[in-house]
Amino acid sequence: MGPRLRRGTAIVEMAIVLPILMLLLFGIIExxxxxxxxxxxxxxxxxxxxxxxxxxxxTEELLVARAQDALxxxxxxxxxxxxxxxxxxxxxxxxxxxxxxxxxxVAIFSGFMSESLVLSSTCTNYK
Numbered sequence: 001m002g003p004r005l006r007r008g009t010a011i012v013e014m015a016i017v018l019p020i021l022m023l024l025l026f027g028i029i030e031x032x033x034x035x036x037x038x039x040x041x042x043x044x045x046x047x048x049x050x051x052x053x054x055x056x057x058x059t060e061e062l063l064v065a066r067a068q069d070a071l072x073x074x075x076x077x078x079x080x081x082x083x084x085x086x087x088x089x090x091x092x093x094x095x096x097x098x099x100x101x102x103x104x105x106v107a108i109f110s111g112f113m114s115e116s117l118v119l120s121s122t123c124t125n126y127k
Contacts, residue, residue, distance in 0.1 A: 029109075031112075034119065038121065040074040040076050041120070042121045042123070043074065044083075045098065046097075047066060047067065047070045048063040048064070048070065048123070049095050049124065050125065051066045052087060052125065052127070053095060058095075060087055064084070067085070071099070079106060080105060081100065081101045082100045084097070085097045094126055094127075095124070096123070096124045097122070098120065098121070099120065100118055100119065101118070102115075103117035103119055
């Protein structure tokens with residue numbers, strides 16, 4: 001094959017490979033962002049549950065506020081997360097803090113994961 005017959009093959013190869021590489025790149029970015037959000041949700045739930053264990057007479061409102069503070073400090077305050085806390089009565093005091101958000105709220109690029117997906121984290125501690 002002479003150079004005349006190979007002219008343009010690089011453009012054709014790039015046209016085939018580039019969309020696949022871009023999809024892979026954007027998928028990696030989206031997955032990393034979702035893991036960042038999930039890590040911060042776990043951290044917020046854990047910090048709030050710990051406050052419930054070490055604070056005498058802790059209230060559910062205090063735990064929700066602590067979880068919201070942890071999310072605000074991590075740069076996630078702009079998202080509308082659902083935070084709930086539950087403290088059971090003695091003799092077995094169980095403290096449960098849950099943080100959740102729909103995936104569609106935190107998605108950078110829509111379409112990589114199901115829009116009905118809900119990211120959630122729950123931490124349970126015993127006092």
